Amino acid sequence: MPQQKSSRRTFLQNTAKAGLATGLGISVIPALASVSGNSMSLNNDHFTSFDQAPLPYAYNALEVAIDAMTMEIHYSKHAATYAKNLKEAAQAEGVNTANPLEDVLQNISKYSPKMRNNGGGHYNHELFWKLLTPNSSGQPNGKLKTAIEKSFNSFDAFKTQFAEAAKTRFGSGWAWLYVDGSKQLKIGSTPNQDNPLMNVSDIKGIPVAGLDVWEHAYYLKYQNKRPDYIENWWKVLNWEAAGKLYEAALK
Ligand code: MN
Numbered sequence: 001m002p003q004q005k006s007s008r009r010t011f012l013q014n015t016a017k018a019g020l021a022t023g024l025g026i027s028v029i030p031a032l033a034s035v036s037g038n039s040m041s042l043n044n045d046h047f048t049s050f051d052q053a054p055l056p057y058a059y060n061a062l063e064v065a066i067d068a069m070t071m072e073i074h075y076s077k078h079a080a081t082y083a084k085n086l087k088e089a090a091q092a093e094g095v096n097t098a099n100p101l102e103d104v105l106q107n108i109s110k111y112s113p114k115m116r117n118n119g120g121g122h123y124n125h126e127l128f129w130k131l132l133t134p135n136s137s138g139q140p141n142g143k144l145k146t147a148i149e150k151s152f153n154s155f156d157a158f159k160t161q162f163a164e165a166a167k168t169r170f171g172s173g174w175a176w177l178y179v180d181g182s183k184q185l186k187i188g189s190t191p192n193q194d195n196p197l198m199n200v201s202d203i204k205g206i207p208v209a210g211l212d213v214w215e216h217a218y219y220l221k222y223q224n225k226r227p228d229y230i231e232n233w234w235k236v237l238n239w240e241a242a243g244k245l246y247e248a249a250l251k
Contacts, residue, residue, distance in 0.1 A: 042102050042206065045248030048123050050090060050097040052083045053130075061134040065232035067221045075129065078216050082121030082193070089115040105197040116200070120193035124174055128212050133238035143250075144208070144243040151185040158187075159234065162211075165189045166230045172214040177242070178205035179249035189213075206249035209242045 055075055060068035090097050093111055095104055101123050108116050139155055140148055152158035166175035169189040178196045180186050181204065188203035190196065196205045211233055218229035 042100070042106075043248065043251050045244070045251070046100065046102050046206070048101040048126050050083070050087055050101055050122070052080060052122075053126060055129055057132070057134055062132055062236045064134075065229075065236045066132075066218070070216075070218065070220045073220075074212075074217060075125075079122070079125040079129075082118045082125060085114060085118040086122045089118055102197060105195065106199055108198045109200050116198070117193050120195055120198065123197070124193055124195055124210055124212065127207060127210050130241050131209055131238050132236050133241070134236065136234075136236050137239045138235070140239045140243060142243055142247075144239070144246040147185050147246065152187075161187050163227070163230045166211050166213050167227055169213050175211045175213060176203065176207055177209040178203065178207045179246065180205040183250055185246075206245070208246045208249065209237065 052075075055071075058068075059071040059075070062071060086101075087097065089095075089112060090104075093115060095111075095115075101119060104111065104115065104119050105123060108119065111119070139145065145155070148155060148158045152161055162175060162177060165187050166189065169175060169191070171191065173189055173191045174193075174195065175189045176187065176196055178186055178188065185208070186203065186205060188196070190198075190201055190203065194201050195210070196203050196207055198204075211230065213226060213230075218226065222229040
């Protein structure tokens with residue numbers, strides 16, 4: 001089982017938690033390499049638990065874009081089931097759930113389809129909730145704003161390109177803004193519950209923002225009108241959270 005890669009980070013995290021990190025130097029933490037997995041190095045800013053985090057807002061807080069019933073069913077049924085099934089797979093396949101889920105995703109080819117579907121499903125939704133807010137700034141700020149304008153010419157051009165990726169993902173999947181292995185911002189999409197962290201993904205990198213385009217994410221309010229859902233999603237996108245993910249991915 002691919003536990004080796006995570007052991008150093010876990011050691012450092014535990015050491016830091018114990019207050020013993022003095023002298024180790026923060027610079028050693030990001031230097032994690034993977035031989036067979038997605039080799040993008042992650043650091044302590046990327047640690048997704050195998051448990052669902054509480055939603056940081058009420059189910060009805062995002063009504064401008066996503067209705068309360070969709071949020072409730074999505075979080076408490078769909079996403080909760082991914083978390084439950086992920087833990088079953090982790091137990092069956094000897095994964096230590098105290099380690100970051102990211103370590104499993106980066107080596108997902110070594111695990112079962114159940115781990116791939118539910119590990120991806122859990123990670124993607126945990127990220128999705130974190131990237132929503134009732135108080136969106138409406139546009140990126142700081143380094144992410146600069147990088148988006150440089151990479152896609154303008155914020156509007158970026159939005160058009162991202163929406164296109166989300167609209168054209170056939171069937172179920174996700175659209176992504178992510179940082180690739182050359183630290184460049186990229187737009188892409190993945191099928192099902194795959195994501196750019198996975199070593200089996202066509203697009204590889206560290207997610208900065210992700211949009212769920214499964215029908216369960218929008219059908220009650222939007223039915224077949226996925227483009228309207230995408231257009232309204234911008235109103236509740238947490239750019240502050242995306243900015244933090246972007247800066248963490250550059251470390
Ligand atoms: Mn979903």
